[in-house]
Amino acid sequence: MLRSLRSGGALALLAAAAWPALATPPAFAAPPARALPQAAPAVTPAGAPSFPRLLVYGGDLTIVEQIAPVVLTAGRNTVRLDFVRGNADVASLEVVPLDRPGEVKVAALFRRDDLGNATFVELDAAKPGPERLRLRYAARGLAAGVAYAATFDAAKGTLDLVQELEISNGSGESFAQADVRAVFGVVRTVPSTAVLHGRAPDPDPNAPAGLPTPPLAQDLAEHTVVPFGSPLALPDGVTVRRRALERRDLPTTLEWRWDAGAWGGRVWRVAKVANGPGSALGGVTGVTLQPGSLFLVEREAGATERFVRGGSFGPLVPGQELELDLGPTPELSVERTVIDLQRGDLVFGDYNKALVSYSETESVKLVLDNRAAVPRTLTVTERVSTASFELTASSAPANRKDQVTLEWKVELPAATKVELTYTVKKTNLHP
Amino acid sequence: MSPLLRRSHPLLACVAAALFGALAPAALAQAPVRPDGDGFVEVVVPTAPQSVTLRLTSDQPANVATTRTVALTQGRNRLRFDWSRERLDEGSLRFEVAPANATASVVQREKIHRRGGMVYFDVEAASDGPATLTTRYLLGGIGWRVAYTGMLDAAGATLALVGTVEVTNRSGQDLADARIVFDGGELPALSLAQGERREVELFRVEGVPLQRRYRFDPARYGATPAIEIEVENRVGTPLSRPFLPAGRIRLLAPQADGQPGLIGEDVLPATPLNAAAKLYVGHARDLVVERTVVAQGNENERRDRWNKVVAYDQRTKLAFKLRNGGNTPATLLLVERPGAPFEVVGASHAANKSALDTVEVEVVLPPGGTVDASLEWLRRNLW
Numbered sequence: 001m002l003r004s005l006r007s008g009g010a011l012a013l014l015a016a017a018a019w020p021a022l023a024t025p026p027a028f029a030a031p032p033a034r035a036l037p038q039a040a041p042a043v044t045p046a047g048a049p050s051f052p053r054l055l056v057y058g059g060d061l062t063i064v065e066q067i068a069p070v071v072l073t074a075g076r077n078t079v080r081l082d083f084v085r086g087n088a089d090v091a092s093l094e095v096v097p098l099d100r101p102g103e104v105k106v107a108a109l110f111r112r113d114d115l116g117n118a119t120f121v122e123l124d125a126a127k128p129g130p131e132r133l134r135l136r137y138a139a140r141g142l143a144a145g146v147a148y149a150a151t152f153d154a155a156k157g158t159l160d161l162v163q164e165l166e167i168s169n170g171s172g173e174s175f176a177q178a179d180v181r182a183v184f185g186v187v188r189t190v191p192s193t194a195v196l197h198g199r200a201p202d203p204d205p206n207a208p209a210g211l212p213t214p215p216l217a218q219d220l221a222e223h224t225v226v227p228f229g230s231p232l233a234l235p236d237g238v239t240v241r242r243r244a245l246e247r248r249d250l251p252t253t254l255e256w257r258w259d260a261g262a263w264g265g266r267v268w269r270v271a272k273v274a275n276g277p278g279s280a281l282g283g284v285t286g287v288t289l290q291p292g293s294l295f296l297v298e299r300e301a302g303a304t305e306r307f308v309r310g311g312s313f314g315p316l317v318p319g320q321e322l323e324l325d326l327g328p329t330p331e332l333s334v335e336r337t338v339i340d341l342q343r344g345d346l347v348f349g350d351y352n353k354a355l356v357s358y359s360e361t362e363s364v365k366l367v368l369d370n371r372a373a374v375p376r377t378l379t380v381t382e383r384v385s386t387a388s389f390e391l392t393a394s395s396a397p398a399n400r401k402d403q404v405t406l407e408w409k410v411e412l413p414a415a416t417k418v419e420l421t422y423t424v425k426k427t428n429l430h431p
Numbered sequence: 432m433s434p435l436l437r438r439s440h441p442l443l444a445c446v447a448a449a450l451f452g453a454l455a456p457a458a459l460a461q462a463p464v465r466p467d468g469d470g471f472v473e474v475v476v477p478t479a480p481q482s483v484t485l486r487l488t489s490d491q492p493a494n495v496a497t498t499r500t501v502a503l504t505q506g507r508n509r510l511r512f513d514w515s516r517e518r519l520d521e522g523s524l525r526f527e528v529a530p531a532n533a534t535a536s537v538v539q540r541e542k543i544h545r546r547g548g549m550v551y552f553d554v555e556a557a558s559d560g561p562a563t564l565t566t567r568y569l570l571g572g573i574g575w576r577v578a579y580t581g582m583l584d585a586a587g588a589t590l591a592l593v594g595t596v597e598v599t600n601r602s603g604q605d606l607a608d609a610r611i612v613f614d615g616g617e618l619p620a621l622s623l624a625q626g627e628r629r630e631v632e633l634f635r636v637e638g639v640p641l642q643r644r645y646r647f648d649p650a651r652y653g654a655t656p657a658i659e660i661e662v663e664n665r666v667g668t669p670l671s672r673p674f675l676p677a678g679r680i681r682l683l684a685p686q687a688d689g690q691p692g693l694i695g696e697d698v699l700p701a702t703p704l705n706a707a708a709k710l711y712v713g714h715a716r717d718l719v720v721e722r723t724v725v726a727q728g729n730e731n732e733r734r735d736r737w738n739k740v741v742a743y744d745q746r747t748k749l750a751f752k753l754r755n756g757g758n759t760p761a762t763l764l765l766v767e768r769p770g771a772p773f774e775v776v777g778a779s780h781a782a783n784k785s786a787l788d789t790v791e792v793e794v795v796l797p798p799g800g801t802v803d804a805s806l807e808w809l810r811r812n813l814w
Contacts, residue, residue: 238541346733
């Protein structure tokens with residue numbers, strides 16, 4: 001990546017000096033360091049940050065932003081930038097004069113095949129003097145991620161939530177100090193070789209119109225920026241993790257659910273935490289939580305912590321309730337039995353007397369066992385194998401959530417078994 | 432070691448060297464609090480923790496909590512942990528620091544990949560002093576299983592049940608006086624080096640009531656009646672455990688000579704409090720069932736234009752001859768699975784349609800007696 005512009009010695013910035021304007025690109029007969037005059041001593045104007053800023057996106061993309069102070073002479077100046085280490089994409093380099101935008105203009109960025117990643121910035125300055133250049137380029141090898149650790153306290157009925165931001169530097173370049181921000185969301189990018197006149201491969205005659213960009217999950221996605229905090233040292237081959245958010249004792253609402261297709265047919269608990277304005281999690285406006293990995297444990301009575309599950313977390317937007325599956329509980333169980341099935345309403349074709357359709361009447365018994373010493377409300381979800389059915393009998397009021405899903409909310413007294421039975425008639429079935 | 436000591440008392444020198452070797456790691460681990468060029472002091476955290484708790488679950492790695500005491504200096508401290516030997520999930524690492532008489536905060540955590548299993552925690556301490564560090568992480572390689580042994584009394588009415596737990600350590604970490612907590616039990620202090628396994632008794636209870644049943648279910652148990660034993664884990668009974676983890680159970684019963692003999696094994700399912708576990712331990716010797724399909728035929732056939740059967744009903748009639756060669760009455764449950772849909776149209780004894788494709792008939796067999804039973808069902812609208 002770009003070597004330090006202030007470090008002296010083997011400077012990446014090899015020259016910032018007058019270079020006679022050439023009608024044609026300069027022919028480098030000798031190594032550039034000797035061919036070009038030595039740069040004047042660089043001066044960092046007041047207020048310039050002394051460390052680069054890294055914007056780390058998903059998909060192995062990092063935008064590096066650096067300030068390079070140079071001293072220019074009047075007329076054409078050439079600044080040589082060497083990206084000697086790291087995975088910088090020099091084709092994405094953007095140079096912007098900061099101090100005198102009206103007087104200093106970037107005339108061209110010049111590169112040569114035999115000089116690798118070296119880039120010559122040709123600047124036209126109306127007057128001599130110091131100038132800060134903002135360099136921005138893309139790099140690969142840095143990755144950022146979010147990890148959540150959630151601790152559910154069963155006795156208190158609260159949740160502790162910790163969000164940690166992690167950045168990993170595998171770019172090949174070390175940053176002594178860097179201001180790091182992670183960007184979450186899908187950002188559209190187009191490779192620099194998307195259109196390369198004269199060298200582009202023959203277009204596919206069947207390809208759709210437009211630029212041959214890679215497929216994208218989302219073109220216009222909102223994204224959020226999470227700062228890493230105070231500038232950090234980020235050497236190559238190092239992963240750093242910092243705590244970005246910490247909420248203790250969040251009030252939690254518990255629900256008990258059962259679905260034959262989830263958690264191996266066992267009853268599981270769901271913890272819900274409000275994230276609206278004024279809530280303990282959301283604060284004044286509600287909090288946005290980026291998607292990340294989850295580490296969920298339950299704090300037990302004996303001060304031990306039981307690992308519940310890993311998995312993924314979020315995203316969560318302000319106003320959206322945080323919902324976490326806490327895993328199965330042995331306190332409640334459901335025993336499901338299909339107690340009867342009968343066929344009827346056979347319809348035969350008028351012409352060939354073949355069987356055209358029929359109906360099935362299915363009766364199901366669910367024994368809901370609450371072994372806890374306190375009452376519970378259990379949400380039971382059942383799925384019917386066809387959308388053309390009607391609920392002909394049910395021992396408790398049912399809610400048809402969608403075409404094939406029925407839902408009951410059943411009150412279970414303490415240490416009691418409750419029987420839930422229902423019958424559905426599936427019509428217009430075909431053999 | 433002094434050369435004088437080495438020359439004059441070689442045995443004492445050996446003992447001293449051994450003692451130094453044993454104590455050195457702990458002493459050295461705490462000692463070097465050296466200033467670093469990067470503006471922090473590095474504290475090498477002792478390898479052996481002061482307390483270890485492992486929370487084991489049935490299908491997840493062990494959740495480990497360890498505590499250590501280290502000396503912090505005011506300002507930035509870098510705590511270095513070496514977990515290069517352990518099968519540790521670094522993504523699960525959590526870290527807390529509690530100084531004895533000041534405040535401290537964890538600034539960040541760092542992993543330097545070229546240094547292998549080293550993990551660094553940067554702690555900002557308000558003042559010098561000792562602090563308690565708690566680290567929590569998931570550790571692979573800790574295996575555990577529960578086994579039960581049940582001894583029936585002479586009458587076969589109650590059970591003496593012993594539960595044991597076996598813990599295996601292949602985590603790469605030596606455990607010293609570790610507290611092991613798992614669903615349904617706890618071991619307060621277990622020492623287990625890497626590569627070792629230890630079996631410990633969990634509980635021993637006498638007089639657990641049990642129910643014995645006989646099931647004739649050809650589709651599940653074959654052509655002879657199976658023995659089903661039900662054990663209840665209920666409050667108010669001798670077996671009143673918060674949770675019985677799943678595990679192999681071996682049932683023994685006194686033989687004619689008074690010595691215990693194996694009557695069968697099964698897997699006891701995970702059984703919470705106030706639930707029952709059913710065990711299938713073998714087949715009855717004294718009960719004989721002769722099952723005969725007396726009749727099976729199609730009726731009510733409906734045909735299409737080309738005289739091909741497109742729907743029909745099927746009637747099946749079974750006859751059973753049941754013998755009890757024992758000297759005690761026995762209740763035998765006949766289980767048949769006609770398939771769905773079906774309806775019972777006749778039975779010599781009360782028939783119960785227990786599921787959409789299953790019917791059960793309960794028959795009481797007197798000692799040394801023979802009973803005839805029959806069952807008839809009709810399956811409508813087949814094709």
